[in-house]
Amino acid sequence: MTAAAADKEPNQNPVRPPSGGADFVVVANRLPVDRDTSGDTPQWTTSPGGLVTALAPVMRENSGAWIGWAGVPDEEIAPFDVDGMHLVPVTLSAQEIINYYEGFSNATLWPLYHDVIVPPEFHRAWWESYVHVNRRFAQAVALEAAAGATVWIHDYQLQLVPALVRALRPDVSIGFFNHIPFPSVELFAQLPWRAQILTGLLGADLIGFQRPADAANFRRAARALLSVTSRGNRISVPADSEAGTEAHVAEARAFPISVDTSALDAQAREPEIIARAAEIREELGDPELLLLGVDRMDYTKGIRHRLKAFGELLADGLLDPEKVTLVQIATPSRERIDQYQQIRSDVELSVGRINGEFSEVGIQPIHYFHHSYPREEMTALYRAADVLLVTALRDGMNLVAKEYVACRPQEDGALVLSEFAGAADQLTQAVLVNPHNIDGLKAEIVRAVAMDPREQRRRMRSMRRRLFREDVQAWSQSFLSELEALDADKDRTSAITADSVPARAIPVSAPAEVDLTPLVQADRLLVALDFDGVIAPLQDDPSTSAPLPESAAAVEALAALPDTVTGYISGRNVSVLKQLSTAPGRAVFVGSHGVEVDFSGLDLTGAENGTTDPAVDDSDPFRYSAAPTEVEQQRLEALDLAFERILDATPAEGHGELRLERKPLGRTFHTRGCSPNRVEFYTEELHRLAAEIEGLRMIVGHAMIEFGVRMDTKGNGLDNMIDRVEATAALYIGDDTTDEDAFIHLHARQSAGLTGLSIKVGPGDTAAEVRLDSPEAVAEVLARLAAERAAHHGLE
Numbered sequence: 001m002t003a004a005a006a007d008k009e010p011n012q013n014p015v016r017p018p019s020g021g022a023d024f025v026v027v028a029n030r031l032p033v034d035r036d037t038s039g040d041t042p043q044w045t046t047s048p049g050g051l052v053t054a055l056a057p058v059m060r061e062n063s064g065a066w067i068g069w070a071g072v073p074d075e076e077i078a079p080f081d082v083d084g085m086h087l088v089p090v091t092l093s094a095q096e097i098i099n100y101y102e103g104f105s106n107a108t109l110w111p112l113y114h115d116v117i118v119p120p121e122f123h124r125a126w127w128e129s130y131v132h133v134n135r136r137f138a139q140a141v142a143l144e145a146a147a148g149a150t151v152w153i154h155d156y157q158l159q160l161v162p163a164l165v166r167a168l169r170p171d172v173s174i175g176f177f178n179h180i181p182f183p184s185v186e187l188f189a190q191l192p193w194r195a196q197i198l199t200g201l202l203g204a205d206l207i208g209f210q211r212p213a214d215a216a217n218f219r220r221a222a223r224a225l226l227s228v229t230s231r232g233n234r235i236s237v238p239a240d241s242e243a244g245t246e247a248h249v250a251e252a253r254a255f256p257i258s259v260d261t262s263a264l265d266a267q268a269r270e271p272e273i274i275a276r277a278a279e280i281r282e283e284l285g286d287p288e289l290l291l292l293g294v295d296r297m298d299y300t301k302g303i304r305h306r307l308k309a310f311g312e313l314l315a316d317g318l319l320d321p322e323k324v325t326l327v328q329i330a331t332p333s334r335e336r337i338d339q340y341q342q343i344r345s346d347v348e349l350s351v352g353r354i355n356g357e358f359s360e361v362g363i364q365p366i367h368y369f370h371h372s373y374p375r376e377e378m379t380a381l382y383r384a385a386d387v388l389l390v391t392a393l394r395d396g397m398n399l400v401a402k403e404y405v406a407c408r409p410q411e412d413g414a415l416v417l418s419e420f421a422g423a424a425d426q427l428t429q430a431v432l433v434n435p436h437n438i439d440g441l442k443a444e445i446v447r448a449v450a451m452d453p454r455e456q457r458r459r460m461r462s463m464r465r466r467l468f469r470e471d472v473q474a475w476s477q478s479f480l481s482e483l484e485a486l487d488a489d490k491d492r493t494s495a496i497t498a499d500s501v502p503a504r505a506i507p508v509s510a511p512a513e514v515d516l517t518p519l520v521q522a523d524r525l526l527v528a529l530d531f532d533g534v535i536a537p538l539q540d541d542p543s544t545s546a547p548l549p550e551s552a553a554a555v556e557a558l559a560a561l562p563d564t565v566t567g568y569i570s571g572r573n574v575s576v577l578k579q580l581s582t583a584p585g586r587a588v589f590v591g592s593h594g595v596e597v598d599f600s601g602l603d604l605t606g607a608e609n610g611t612t613d614p615a616v617d618d619s620d621p622f623r624y625s626a627a628p629t630e631v632e633q634q635r636l637e638a639l640d641l642a643f644e645r646i647l648d649a650t651p652a653e654g655h656g657e658l659r660l661e662r663k664p665l666g667r668t669f670h671t672r673g674c675s676p677n678r679v680e681f682y683t684e685e686l687h688r689l690a691a692e693i694e695g696l697r698m699i700v701g702h703a704m705i706e707f708g709v710r711m712d713t714k715g716n717g718l719d720n721m722i723d724r725v726e727a728t729a730a731l732y733i734g735d736d737t738t739d740e741d742a743f744i745h746l747h748a749r750q751s752a753g754l755t756g757l758s759i760k761v762g763p764g765d766t767a768a769e770v771r772l773d774s775p776e777a778v779a780e781v782l783a784r785l786a787a788e789r790a791a792h793h794g795l796e
């Protein structure tokens with residue numbers, strides 16, 4: 001496949017496949033487990049890390065799934081559960097590990113994103129593999145995510161996944177977090193596939209970075225290279241007809257990652273850890289001062305610069321090898337990549353030279369370890385060390401620095417920290433260094449080593465306080481709640497109006513022309529209807545609405561048929577809707593634009609037409625939906641107040657007055673009967689209100705504007721109804737702009753295999769398939785459907 005083909009292909013395949021069961025999906029290159037083959041049968045053990053700690057509770061609460069590579073090439077592994085987490089392996093071939101992982105991810109993107117410390121390599125075969133693997137990850141997400149799920153994609157290996165997921169599953173909420181820096185546009189622009197990467201990322205609703213500077217670099221790159229516009233943190237992403245995505249807003253901002261501070265602090269206080277820390281010092285020959293470096297063996301970590309400074313300090317006599325020891329742990333990493341072999345030999349050469357020069361019998365200035373240790377040993381090392389050296393040349397965050405601070409319950413010790421690590425933004429009380437400046441680095445190491453204990457305590461205390469507040473749990477919570485807020489916002493900013501949906505002008509059909517055959521023959525049919533303007537002609541005073549007798553008869557006939565359920569989906573309250581509608585005992589209801597539901601009609605199969613379940617207390621408006629939360633209640637009160645204010649300010653000229661309808665979870669402002677200048681005034685005021693009160697969902701309809709304090713739409717209501725009824729086919733008829741959402745949802749269900757028909761009543765562009773001109777025409781269609789379906793069941 002050519003690179004160009006790879007760019008275009010992603011979205012041709014599954015269109016909205018049936019959704020799986022996970023409400024929360026984490027996507028990362030690696031699953032958080034390692035295979036332990038030491039026993040007779042291989043076992044999976046969780047690899048402890050900050051990300052797992054932060055996300056495991058969210059995963060358990062939300063029936064979450066984690067999608068990633070299991071670390072074993074060429075092996076198809078079935079999904080499995082470990083520690084209450086559902087893990088879904090994505091298979092990578094040995095060749096893909098070379099091209100996608102070692103190649104494009106770690107020899108193209110990694111160096112490019114870390115300020116080209118080593119030159120990035122650009123190879124088209126690597127890119128193709130990256131596209132391929134990203135697509136496989138996106139498909140796994142599309143199959144695993146439940147309807148409306150939250151999907152959180154991690155890191156530079158998966159930058160195309162957000163847009164691919166958006167195209168496959170427009171219903172899910174998509175977050176992306178970049179763990180490594182995002183380079184300046186001048187460097188990023190080198191990437192031959194820069195536009196594809198930016199477009200991939202912009203598929204997310206929220207794009208998180210470690211530092212504000214990274215987020216700013218990203219926004220600048222998007223503006224400069226894709227010609228998108230941004231305002232503050234928000235980028236307007238245009239629709240992409242090729243990918244099949246609609247226009248949306250993506251927010252790009254910083255969410256600095258952190259560590260599980262309390263857990264590390266608690267571990268560092270355990271007697272075994274304290275004893276082990278003392279033992280480590282003893283085994284090292286009881287140095288007066290213990291310096292520590294902990295890094296993956298990576299050229300970004302500045303290990304060579306650190307060793308150079310340390311070696312020179314020994315040579316200068318500013319550090320005494322008899323008193324000072326440096327422990328350097330460099331855990332093996334990406335060992336098949338040339339640049340990593342190079343850094344390892346450079347480091348080892350340097351360690352060898354320094355030790356060769358300054359060691360005596362019983363004295364060794366550097367203890368170097370090229371292997372990894374259990375977490376307890378790391379904590380003991382942090383607890384044992386007087387000074388931690390973090391000299392990264394570029395680092396997204398650097399968790400080692402934060403772990404050291406968390407592991408110092410006695411508030412002593414000093415942290416030397418590179419200003420090129422993201423952690424420098426939070427750990428401002430560290431001894432900050434520019435590792436490129438070897439003289440400066442040396443001076444700052446001396447300063448840390450000689451720091452007065454009171455000064456150490458003051459700095460350490462302040463850093464710890466911040467880390468307790470800004471721990472990894474706070475990090476994931478703030479990211480996820482921002483993502484959720486954006487989702488809510490989305491509903492509001494896209495207040496459903498006729499011009500904000502992909503609508504078309506379609507001709508009016510005669511009732512007799514509408515093809516009802518698929519519905520007539522369906523195994524289990526849902527007939528879902530809007531009420532006003534569909535079953536009942538519109539009235540100036542909504543309380544006088546009544547169904548047309550022909551419609552009432554047709555709905556009753558339908559409700560009496562086997563495997564046929566009638567339902568109403570309306571902006572009205574469920575309780576009002578029940579009174580006004582026809583066949584209420586058998587029907588199901590979604591009221592207040594999706595917020596309230598009443599499916600009790602489903603329990604009445606076999607009961608007489610029109611009877612109501614005696615157990616149903618219709619006077620309780622919250623019987624089928626939760627009562628407003630405190631925040632929702634405050635918003636309702638704010639709306640009531642605003643209503644008074646608007647009435648007071650109503651201009652004298654004109655006639656008709658704004659009317660308020662109170663609903664359990666919203667307020668509807670009616671302007672029916674008002675003169676045009678008053679309608680204009682009210683509409684303007686109400687739009688202003690939408691911007692003033694947070695968390696409102698605004699729906700603009702015929703002579704009314706509704707504000708919901710809970711987020712839902714007729715589209716969600718219809719989905720809910722289809723699922724509860726277990727329908728194999730659904731008809732939806734609506735007349736209002738609020739019904740467009742239901743039409744769109746029905747289209748999505750049709751793509752996933754449901755038999756469906758959407759009908760719009762009256763003029764205006766619409767996403768529906770068929771247009772009828774009046775409620776009378778609707779009555780005719782419903783009567784035909786009832787008669788033909790009765791005949792199909794042999795019930796004429």
Ligand code: GDG
Binds near residue numbers: 179329374375397398
């Ligand atoms: C990337 C970004 C960003 C190390 N050796 C051992 C061991 N470790 C643990 C450390 C720490 C983690 O590995 C390394 O995290 P860093 O943040 O320092 O660096 P990267 O691996 O480059 O991580 C980085 C991070 O993502 C998170 O967003 O901060 O900037 O480059 O937790 O303790 N752990 C154990 N034994 C070892 O020998 N158990």
